[in-house]
Each structure stands twice: as structure tokens, then as C-alpha cells.
Amino acid sequence: MAEIIQLPAPQKDLDFPLMQALQERRSKRVWKDEALPLQEISNILWAACGITREGKYAAKSKRTAPSACNSQSIDVYAATKEGLFRYDEKGHQLIRVLAEDIREHIGTQKRMQSAPLGLIYVSDHSRMIMYFGKDEDKKMFFSGTHAGYVSQNVYLYCAAAKLNTVVLGLVDRDKLHSIMNLKDHEKVIFTQVVGKSIDK
Ligand SMILES: Cc1cc2nc3c(=O)[nH]c(=O)nc-3n(C[C@H](O)[C@H](O)[C@H](O)COP(=O)(O)O)c2cc1C
Structure with missing residues (x-):
């Protein structure tokens, strides 16, 4: 069974003006x-695309990031250093996918590979099949926009948390794609690195 790391609850009371x-x-x-720290990782991931409203009955949950038709395509x-994990929003937990440190592949700029x-x-x-059928161009377009919202959430949290x-x-x-053993319908869009500020 895959190793699961339960994340501490996100600190939603962080008091920092949005503007x-x-x-x-x-x-x-x-x-x-x-x-x-795990608490910081918890906050970052929840800010990225954590659940803000549980889905009732057949309705889907809502996230911090919007998505076309609430398709929630982004994982x-x-x-x-400890390996590769998938964020499971539902359980607010990390599920181990790989034991290896793959950060050397996070970006082609050498400097990025040292980010924690x-x-x-x-x-x-x-x-997205239900909404866009076989139109891969449309799906790629929405994938890019979805990832953009998630990424901006992380940017704003980092600004507030001085990361x-x-x-x-x-x-x-x-x-x-190959290192992560992803399937054909799973597309790597882009990456984002985070670390502690050197002034903190
Ligand atoms: C889709 C996208 C891809 C980017 N790719 C890189 C990248 O590979 N390497 C990098 O150093 N910065 C990258 N950036 C950061 C931009 O260089 C940065 O956002 C831009 O210079 C404006 O600076 P700011 O984000 O501080 O406002 C990327 C930004 C976006 C939105």
C-alpha cells in the first residue's frame, strides 16, 4: 500500500492583506x-487547490482554484528530498509516488534544482472528456489556464508567508512525464519551486 503522509490542517487564519x-x-x-516544515507544505498545497467546500451528494467539491466546468483537471x-508525492485534496494528505528525489528534473535551469x-x-x-470530447487543443488550452490559477494561488500565499x-x-x-510514470492522458503543464526566503 502507498505511504500516506497526513498533512496538518492548513492555517487559514493567516492574517495578511490580500492587496x-x-x-x-x-x-x-x-x-x-x-x-x-510540513505545516508550510500543508499551507502551500491547500492554497494551491485545496477544498473550500465539500461536495454534497452527487455535487463535486469546490477548490481554491477555479476550473472549466469544475473539471478540476490539475493534480x-x-x-x-524525500521523494515524489501526489497531493490528495480530499484527505489533505500526501501520497507517495516515488522514493527517489527527482528535483534535478524540476526545471532545466540548474539553480532551480536546489529548491527544497x-x-x-x-x-x-x-x-475533461465529458465537456470537450476529443478536442485535445481545447483541453490543452484549459489545462494551461487551470495550472495558471493554481500557480497564482501559490504565488500569493508565498508573498504572504514570506517564501x-x-x-x-x-x-x-x-x-x-516518463520519470513520474504518468499515463498518456496526464500532461505535465509546468512546475513551480518554493523555498525559504534568505531574509527570513
Ligand atoms: C508560464 C510562465 C513560465 C515561466 N517560466 C520561467 C522559467 O522557466 N524560469 C524562470 O526563471 N522564470 C520563469 N517565469 C517567471 C517569469 O520570468 C516572471 O514571472 C516574469 O519575469 C515577471 O516577474 P514577476 O513574476 O516577479 O512579476 C515564468 C512565468 C510564467 C508565467
Whole structure:
């Protein structure tokens, strides 16, 4: 059975003005050589696309990030020194996918590979079949927009929590796809690295 790491509840009472977070949101490419505490990882993942309203009966839950027809196509994977994990929003937990540290593949820029946390945004196109049928162009377009919302949520949380982050389009997506053992309908969109600010 896959190893599961239960995350502590996200700290939703973080008191930081939204307008200030927008003002301070920045791409930052330096970080301390230190792992992020589990509480921080919990907050980041919940901010990314955590559940904000449970689904009742047949209705789907709602997330911090919007998605076309509420298709929730994005899965967020977390790459750390300890391995690769998939974020399970429902249980607010990490499910181990790989035992290896794959951060050297998080981006093609060498500097990014030292970040303690690499987020990989994967869009599951099978979740959009009902809405967009076989139109792969449309699905790719929505995958990009979905990942953008998730990524901006992480940016804003990082601004509020004084963490450094940058989103990465310079990624060998095929390589990551193969290392992560993804299926054909699961597409790596882009990645994002996070680390502690060197001023903190
Ligand atoms: C889709 C996307 C891909 C990006 N890819 C990279 C990247 O591969 N490497 C990098 O250093 N920055 C990357 N960036 C960050 C941009 O360089 C950055 O957002 C831009 O310079 C504006 O700076 P700011 O985010 O601080 O406002 C990317 C940004 C976006 C939105």
C-alpha cells in the first residue's frame, strides 16, 4: 500500500492583506538550503487547490482554484528530498509516488534544482472528456489556464508567508512525464519551486 503522509490542517487564519500580497508577489530565484516544515507544505498545497467546500451528494467539491466546468483537471505533485508525492485534496494528505528525489528534473535551469520543494502541475485530460470530447487543443488550452490559477494561488500565499517562489516553463516535460510514470492522458503543464526566503 502507498505511504500516506497526513498533512496538518492548513492555517487559514493567516492574517495578511490580500492587496499587500498582490503588491509583493514576485518571482524569486534564491532560497535557504533548508527543507520546508510540513505545516508550510500543508499551507502551500491547500492554497494551491485545496477544498473550500465539500461536495454534497452527487455535487463535486469546490477548490481554491477555479476550473472549466469544475473539471478540476490539475493534480499537484510535490517533489522533495524525500521523494515524489501526489497531493490528495480530499484527505489533505500526501501520497507517495516515488522514493527517489527527482528535483534535478524540476526545471532545466540548474539553480532551480536546489529548491527544497518542487511543485509539478499535471492536468488529467480524462477529467475533461465529458465537456470537450476529443478536442485535445481545447483541453490543452484549459489545462494551461487551470495550472495558471493554481500557480497564482501559490504565488500569493508565498508573498504572504514570506517564501520565495518562481513558476517554471523551462521544463523537460517529456522527461518528467516518463520519470513520474504518468499515463498518456496526464500532461505535465509546468512546475513551480518554493523555498525559504534568505531574509527570513
Ligand atoms: C508560464 C510562465 C513560465 C515561466 N517560466 C520561467 C522559467 O522557466 N524560469 C524562470 O526563471 N522564470 C520563469 N517565469 C517567471 C517569469 O520570468 C516572471 O514571472 C516574469 O519575469 C515577471 O516577474 P514577476 O513574476 O516577479 O512579476 C515564468 C512565468 C510564467 C508565467
